[in-house]
Amino acid sequence: xxxxxxxxxxxxxxxxxxxxxxxxxxxxxxxxxxxxxxxxxxxxxxxxxxxxxxxxxxxxxxxxxxxxxxxxxxxxxxxxxxxxxxxxxxxxxxxxxxxxxxxxxxxxxxxxxxxxxxxxxxxxxxxxxxxxxxxxxxxxxxxxxxxxxxxxxxxxxxxxxxxxxxxxxxxxxxxxxxxxxxxxxxxxxxxxxxxxxxxxxxxxxxxxxxxxxxxxxxxxxxxxxxxxxxxxxxxxxxxxxxxxxxxxxxxxxxxxxxxxxxxxxxxxxxxxxxxxxxxxxxxxxxxxx
Ligand SMILES: [Zn+2]
Numbered sequence: 001x002x003x004x005x006x007x008x009x010x011x012x013x014x015x016x017x018x019x020x021x022x023x024x025x026x027x028x029x030x031x032x033x034x035x036x037x038x039x040x041x042x043x044x045x046x047x048x049x050x051x052x053x054x055x056x057x058x059x060x061x062x063x064x065x066x067x068x069x070x071x072x073x074x075x076x077x078x079x080x081x082x083x084x085x086x087x088x089x090x091x092x093x094x095x096x097x098x099x100x101x102x103x104x105x106x107x108x109x110x111x112x113x114x115x116x117x118x119x120x121x122x123x124x125x126x127x128x129x130x131x132x133x134x135x136x137x138x139x140x141x142x143x144x145x146x147x148x149x150x151x152x153x154x155x156x157x158x159x160x161x162x163x164x165x166x167x168x169x170x171x172x173x174x175x176x177x178x179x180x181x182x183x184x185x186x187x188x189x190x191x192x193x194x195x196x197x198x199x200x201x202x203x204x205x206x207x208x209x210x211x212x213x214x215x216x217x218x219x220x221x222x223x224x225x226x227x228x229x230x231x232x233x234x235x236x237x238x239x240x241x242x243x244x245x246x247x248x249x250x251x252x253x254x255x256x257x258x259x260x261x262x263x264x265x266x267x268x269x270x271x272x273x274x275x276x277x278x279x280x281x282x283x284x285x286x287x288x289x
Contacts, residue, residue, distance in 0.1 A: 002122060003120060003121070003122040003123060003184070003187070004119055004120050004121075004122075005047070006184060006187070007120055007176065007181050007184040008047065008050060008114075008115060009047075009049065010181045010183055010184050011111055011114070011115055011179065011180065011181055012047075012049050012050060012053050012115070014111070014180045016104075016108050018101075018102060018104070020099070020100070020101035020102050020105050021102065021104050021105055021107075021108040022057065022060060022061055022108070023061055023099050024099055024100055024105040024106070024108040024109040024112070025057065025108040025109065025111055025112040026057050026058070026061040026062075026091065026112060027091050027096060027099055027109055027112065028108070028109040028110060028111060028112020028113035028114075028115070028116065029043075029054060029057060029112035029113075029115060029116045030087065030091045030112075030116075031091070031092075031093060031113065031116075031133065031135075031138045031141070032112070032113040032114075032116035032117030032118070032131060032132070032133055032138065032142075033116050033117070034116075035078075036134070036135070036138070038084060038088065039084075040078065040084075041066075041078065041079045041084055041087055041088075042066055042076065042077050042078030042079055043076070043077050043116055044071075044074050044075070044076045044077075045074065045075055045077075046073050046074055046075070047075070048075055050075075050115060051068055051075035051077045052068075053115070054066065054077050054116075055068060055077060058079075062086070062087065062090065064079070064083050064086070064087075066078055066079045066080075066083075067079075067080065093135070093137045093138050093141050096109070096141055106145050106148075106149075107178045107179055107180065108179075109145065110131075110142065110145060110146070110175070110178060110179050111179040111180060113131050113142050114129075114131060114179060117131050117132045117133055118130065118131045118132075119132075120172065120176075122191075123169060123172075123187075123188045123191035123192065123195075124191050124194065124195060127167055127168055127169045127172055128165060128166070128167050128172075129165060129166045129167075129171075129172045129175060130158075130163050130164070130165040131163075131164045131165070132158070132161050132162070132163045132164075133161065133162050133164075134160075134161050134162070135162070136162050138162075139155065139162035139163070139164050140155075142164050143155055143164045146164065146166070146175070149174070149175075149178060151166055151171045151174055151175055152166070152168070152171055153165065153166060154166075154167065169188060169189075169192045172188060173185045173188050173189060176188065215256055215257070218257075219249075219253045219254075221279065222249050222275055222278065222279065223249070223250060223253070225278055225279045225281075225282035226246045226249065226250060226278060226282075228282050228285070229246070229278070229281060229282050229285060232285050234285050238278070238281060241274070242274060242277055242278055242281070244264075245264065245271070245274050245275065245278065246278055248260075248263060248264075249275065249278075257271055257272055257275075
């Protein structure tokens, strides 16, 4: 199941205790419905639980029941045409602030808005939570509340719809806590920790790769110097210990300097200086490396 579905299922278990909060949730559900106009009001959802919740709250708040129909994978819940004027008179974006009565009403409104028009990305992939409406006035209402909650909302146009969105894990966690999805908020925090650990592991791997490349580069440099000395016919002019090291280096290319040094009872810096002498000798021979 997707993270988005998990969040919605958690929200569908919640039940607003106060009447003002129930009305606020209903307002959010309605305004962000798939259709909210004089012609059509209702939602299309692939979750039967969500469809039933929409009907239950309509009955509770307005004493009217929208009709449920199943069309392929979707449940469509739409009001009868004769009920639409009543719904529009009692629930619209202009009267929102007269519906909000207590401290929790705006949370309940956002809960409804998210259930009808919201989607949240899997936090292991991306941090993004969107609430979408066909109407700019309605989108601005959600934007204002999110702004008041200091959740740093952004707004954009997407497929001719207005999209209000949040994009940091902290803001999305706070939003989920506001609307009552506490378990999902905790899951989000855990996902962030897992992601950070993975990123650190990747950084470590990059560091190791860089080290391997560095040692491969220096091996190549040594071989070039040794071959140039050999080609110039001056190999026998190298001190004996350096000759031995040069011969051994050609045969042990994959070794790190520490490992290679051990063959001669030398430390990493000890062997480094010997190899540097070989490179310097190649240069002194006036050989271009
Ligand atoms: Zn309330």
